[in-house]
Structure formats: structure tokens, C-alpha cells
Amino acid sequence: MRRRLINSTLAVVLVVIAVFGVSLVIVETRTITSSAQDRIGSEALRLLGVVEADALEHRRVDAGSLSEQLDVGTYARITLPGQPTVEVGERIADNVIRGTARGEQGEVVVVEESRSTVTREVGRTLAVVGAVALLAVVAAVLLAVRQANRLASPLTDLAETAERLGSGDPRPRHKRYGVPELDRVADVLDASAERIGRMLTAERRLAADASHQLRTPLTALSMRLEEITVTDDLETVREEATIALTQVERLTDVVERLLTNSRDPRTGSAVPFDLDEVVKQQVEEWRPAYRSAGRAIVRSGKTGMRAVGTPGAVSQVLATLVENALMHGGGTVALRTRVTGNQAVIEVTDEGPGVPPDLGNRIFERAISGRNSTGIGLAVARDLAEADGGRLELLQSQPPVFALFLSRTAPERAEPERTVR
Structure with missing residues (x-):
């Protein structure tokens, strides 16, 4: 050129x-x-x-x-x-x-x-x-060379920027050349780089969430299948198969949530459900794993409670807390239900060393972990809880007490506006 x-x-x-x-x-x-x-x-x-x-x-x-x-x-x-x-x-x-x-x-x-x-x-x-x-x-040669460099060098830079975008490096350069047309192209490329960067971040986050969130249901399902393979009792096989089917449904729900990548409580996904059933399900699913580790998992507290949320999401939050207690905690793990005001609370505690004091509530941040884990599980669990209008908190560090707060009243739906003629 x-x-x-x-x-x-x-x-x-x-x-x-x-x-x-x-x-x-x-x-x-x-x-x-x-x-x-x-x-x-x-x-x-x-x-x-x-x-x-x-x-x-x-x-x-x-x-x-x-x-x-x-x-x-x-x-x-x-x-x-x-x-x-x-x-x-x-x-x-x-x-x-x-x-x-x-x-x-x-x-x-x-x-x-x-x-x-x-x-x-x-x-x-x-x-x-x-x-x-x-x-x-x-003079014409000097002017032509100067003008050619002024026009060709920016085009070379823009071509390199486009090539970097194509190779997966979405960092914007924020470089301008004093030529309105070329600066417009640079603006478009920088905006595209930022969008691509956000998309890549979202894709990496989705992949990390998927690898973490699918691991727990698959582990539980694997344990149920192992129970089926080692027993000759038809009734036990039927019971374990029923539980395995429930876990498959949970796994399907997790996949759908990961693919949707966002949920809004106003869309109607949060519904009243029986909280006892969800807690009972988690205790039964994780009891074989705790028994294999020489530990126990128990439930206590108020029964007959109903809460508002998405049962699959609540199950996933509780599964994350129970799995963390199994991997990083010690002694008996207890799931206790109680009522405070208009909220249903599910507390998960164990007898282990707890959360390091220097972490505190930062334990819910991504990539933050006190036991060399991925640091994703609690962050995703908090997102799931907030998507249902609830919240997940660390009430006590030592011994650790995590609490899931859920509303007991369904959120009021906004009535559509009527047009008066």
C-alpha cells in the first residue's frame, strides 16, 4: 500500500x-x-x-x-x-x-x-x-512517504489487532491515529475486543461452573449405582434405582440451568415447595458417602416447613454445603431447619476446623478457597440462592455454620397495567 x-x-x-x-x-x-x-x-x-x-x-x-x-x-x-x-x-x-x-x-x-x-x-x-x-x-516524495506511513502504519496496526482477536487475544489497544476514518475502525475493533473478552470470560465461567456443578450429582449417582451392583435384594435395588432416577432429574436440571446461564425470580421459577423433602433427600443421598468416610450426617430442627424457591436450586446449594463439609470438615454434619420471621433457614454445620479467620465472608468469592479447592462451589451456591430471592451466609467460622435463608411467602406478581380509554 x-x-x-x-x-x-x-x-x-x-x-x-x-x-x-x-x-x-x-x-x-x-x-x-x-x-x-x-x-x-x-x-x-x-x-x-x-x-x-x-x-x-x-x-x-x-x-x-x-x-x-x-x-x-x-x-x-x-x-x-x-x-x-x-x-x-x-x-x-x-x-x-x-x-x-x-x-x-x-x-x-x-x-x-x-x-x-x-x-x-x-x-x-x-x-x-x-x-x-x-x-x-x-518535496512530493517526502510528503508521499510521510502520508503513506501515516495511512499504512495504522492499517498495519489495525490488521494486527484483528489478527489478535482472531487468535483469541481480546485485549483492546485503545490506540488512535488522528484520522477520523481509521479512528472509527479502531473504536469498532476495541468495542469488539471488549465484547469478545466478556464472551470468553462468560464461556470460561460457564465451563468452570459446569465442571464443578455436575461433579456432585454425578458422584452421588455413581455411589447409588455402586450400591445397586453390590446388593442382591430386589427391594434395595428398586429403592436405590428410584433415588438414582431422582438424581438424574437433578442432573438434568443442573444442565438446563447452566445452559440458561441466568434466571429471574419474576419469571415464575421460584415456587412454594416442601422443604422437608429437599432436606431429607440430601441426607439420604449423602449418607452412604459419610458412612464410607466413617462419619455421620443428621438432620434436626423444625419440620413441616414450606419455602419459596426452586427445589432443584435449593438441592444444589445444600449439596454444595454438604460436600464441602465432607471434604474439608470433620465429625458429624448436621442440617438444622428453623424459622426466623418470614424466612425459613437451613443451617449446615460440622465439627471441623472451620473457615480460616482471614477469609471470613470472602469464602463466597470466586477463586477464594481455604483448602486448595477450586473456590467455585460456594460462589455458585450463593448465586443460586440469590436467584431464588434468598441468601447464603456464613453465620459462624469455627465451628463452621452456613445458613441458607429462603422466603416462606411467594413474591407478589405485578399486575399488568390496564389502559383506560
Whole structure:
């Protein structure tokens, strides 16, 4: 592109120089020739005046005295009535500029000058025009190079930015070039880079959430299938299969939530449900895992409670808390239900070392973990709780007490506005 810009600029400059330069040379040549002709004519008239003055005073026209009146290289011929012709200077063979003046008494004065003086003057003019043209070409080259760099370098940068976007590097450059059109392209690329960055962040977050959230249901399902493989009791197989089907439904619900990636309580996903059933389900699902670890999981507190939320989401929150207690806690894990005001509360506690004091409520932030885990589970659990209009809090660090607060009253739906006509 640089070469094309330079070549096009030079082509325009050369055309302009050719058109105006040739025209200028022609005009100057004619002007110099006309000026020389006028000068020789004026010289002839001046010399005629001298001859007429000598004739009035009855002085003899002498070539020696007239030679002082002429410039060097000029030839003059004076013709007087009844007298011989007087020649002043050396005769010029050919290619001359001639000027003639005639007096009232029949005097004729002819002045000649070699055309070489005109040629030299034209040559000097051509040299000046050529020098100016050369300077114009040099200036045009410098300007073309500067302009080409000004236009081509930004395009190269923009191409590199687009290539980086295509290779998965969405960092915006925030670089501008002082050219409105190029700055507009840079604005669009930076905006696209920011959008792509947000999209990649969301995709990575979805992948991390999926890997974490699917692990718990799959682990529980795997344990149920293991129970089925090691028992010969048909009733036990039927019971475990029923629980496994429930876990499959939970797994399907988790996948749907991850794909939807956002939920709004106002859409009607939060509904009244039996809280006892959800707590009982979690205790039964995790009891084999705790039994294998030589620990126990129990439930206590108020029964017969109903809460408002999404049963699958509440199950997932409780599963996250119970799994964390299994992995990082110790002793018996207890799920206790109680009522406070218009809220149903489910507390999950264990007898382990608890949450480090330096973490506190930061334990719910992504990538924050006190036991070398991913730091995703509690963050996702809090998001699920808030999506149902509830909240997840750490009530006590040592021993750890996590509490899930859910509303006991369904949120009022806003009635559609009526148009009065």
C-alpha cells in the first residue's frame, strides 16, 4: 500500500509539473524573445536619435563615435541620403534579432544582435524551472512517504489487532491515529475486543461452573449405582434405582440451568415447595458417602416447613454445603431447619476446623478457597440462592455454620397495567 500511495502521489506531481512546466517554458521563451526584440528596437531608435542630432549640427556621422553608443556584441548599419553606409561593430552572420528605425530625412538605422543571448536567457530560465521541478519532486516524495506511513502504519496496526482477536487475544489497544476514518475502525475493533473478552470470560465461567456443578450429582449417582451392583435384594435395588432416577432429574436440571446461564425470580421459577423433602433427600443421598468416610450426617430442627424457591436450586446449594463439609470438615454434619420471621433457614454445620479467620465472608468469592479447592462451589451456591430471592451466609467460622435463608411467602406478581380509554 505504501508503494501505491507513493507512486500515485508522484504520478500526480509529475503530471502537474509536466503541464505547468511546459506551459511556463513556452510562455517564458516567448516573453524573453519579445523582450529582446523590443530592446533591439529601442536601441535602433536611440541610435537614430543620435544620428539625427549629428545631422542637424552638420557633424559627420563617424563609426568610432557611434561604437560607444552600442553594447558589446551588437552590430549597427546606418544609411544616410547621399552618404556612404556606416557600419558599427562586427557583422553577425545569421540567426540574428533585428531592429530597424527610419528618420524623417530618410535616415535608416538597423541594429542586429545574435539570437544566442536569447538562447542563453531561455537556458537560464529552463535551469530555474528544472530546479524548481526537482525540488517539487523531492518535496512530493517526502510528503508521499510521510502520508503513506501515516495511512499504512495504522492499517498495519489495525490488521494486527484483528489478527489478535482472531487468535483469541481480546485485549483492546485503545490506540488512535488522528484520522477520523481509521479512528472509527479502531473504536469498532476495541468495542469488539471488549465484547469478545466478556464472551470468553462468560464461556470460561460457564465451563468452570459446569465442571464443578455436575461433579456432585454425578458422584452421588455413581455411589447409588455402586450400591445397586453390590446388593442382591430386589427391594434395595428398586429403592436405590428410584433415588438414582431422582438424581438424574437433578442432573438434568443442573444442565438446563447452566445452559440458561441466568434466571429471574419474576419469571415464575421460584415456587412454594416442601422443604422437608429437599432436606431429607440430601441426607439420604449423602449418607452412604459419610458412612464410607466413617462419619455421620443428621438432620434436626423444625419440620413441616414450606419455602419459596426452586427445589432443584435449593438441592444444589445444600449439596454444595454438604460436600464441602465432607471434604474439608470433620465429625458429624448436621442440617438444622428453623424459622426466623418470614424466612425459613437451613443451617449446615460440622465439627471441623472451620473457615480460616482471614477469609471470613470472602469464602463466597470466586477463586477464594481455604483448602486448595477450586473456590467455585460456594460462589455458585450463593448465586443460586440469590436467584431464588434468598441468601447464603456464613453465620459462624469455627465451628463452621452456613445458613441458607429462603422466603416462606411467594413474591407478589405485578399486575399488568390496564389502559383506560
